[in-house]
Amino acid sequence: MKTSxxxxxxxxxxxxxxLAQPEIAGPVPAIIVVQNQDGVAEFTQEMTRRxxxxxxxxxxxxxxxxxxxxxxxxxxxxxxxxxxDGHVMSDINATVNFLxxxxxxxxxxxxxxxxxxxxxxAFLGAATTTLFKxxxxxxxxxxxxxxxxxxxxxxxxxxxxxxIQGHFGELDKNPPPNEMxxxxxxxxxxxxxxxxxxxxxxHHGFNRAGGKTYKPEHDTSSWxxxxxxxxKHLSAAPQKVAAVG
Numbered sequence: 440m441k442t443s444x445x446x447x448x449x450x451x452x453x454x455x456x457x458l459a460q461p462e463i464a465g466p467v468p469a470i471i472v473v474q475n476q477d478g479v480a481e482f483t484q485e486m487t488r489r490x491x492x493x494x495x496x497x498x499x500x501x502x503x504x505x506x507x508x509x510x511x512x513x514x515x516x517x518x519x520x521x522x523x524d525g526h527v528m529s530d531i532n533a534t535v536n537f538l539x540x541x542x543x544x545x546x547x548x549x550x551x552x553x554x555x556x557x558x559x560x561a562f563l564g565a566a567t568t569t570l571f572k573x574x575x576x577x578x579x580x581x582x583x584x585x586x587x588x589x590x591x592x593x594x595x596x597x598x599x600x601x602x603i604q605g606h607f608g609e610l611d612k613n614p615p616p617n618e619m620x621x622x623x624x625x626x627x628x629x630x631x632x633x634x635x636x637x638x639x640x641x642h643h644g645f646n647r648a649g650g651k652t653y654k655p656e657h658d659t660s661s662w663x664x665x666x667x668x669x670x671k672h673l674s675a676a677p678q679k680v681a682a683v684g
Contacts, residue, residue, distance in 0.1 A: 473557030523587035573672035580613035608641035
């Protein structure tokens, strides 16, 4: 695959984009990969490469571009207070516009996948835009919480415009499983296509290799489910799932 750092300007601020493109004939569907709280660091870059290994253009925008990528836990904690869904949506739209100029990307077949805070953003994108054909939420906490002055993402559940898949740990505290089961029930009541998976004896960040909560078996199975889900909804033949762990 080919990887590179690209850049676009959003609100007079340069936003970095980590781009991973498969070595197959294009154009192919594209998937926006939404960072966890650490920014577009090694974990998010790895997930973007996994997307490309599955046969898609993967792209991870640096949502922290207004504040700068955090280098310490203290800096990460301070950025949390400035999260804003208006900024998030501007960044998503700028990323999509970049992809429209990318010859390898078919922007009529867009997906989104996010981890931690990125899972919340993936749900937000599915619920407040019609950009995406499929969305995958990995343990996205805060779906019932506001960022800035806009309503919480769960408020827009009735507007979800694409199928959603979710992966959650039974021992997670953010999001707690009962909160995601509440959202699961609400989406079912609304008739929204979705499937949520809950993993026993599993904490937050279970697919982050090297982390204290890493569960290799759940990493492997959840990613395989995600690849199958995107293949189904982005009209692409399933690719061989790259080894994980």
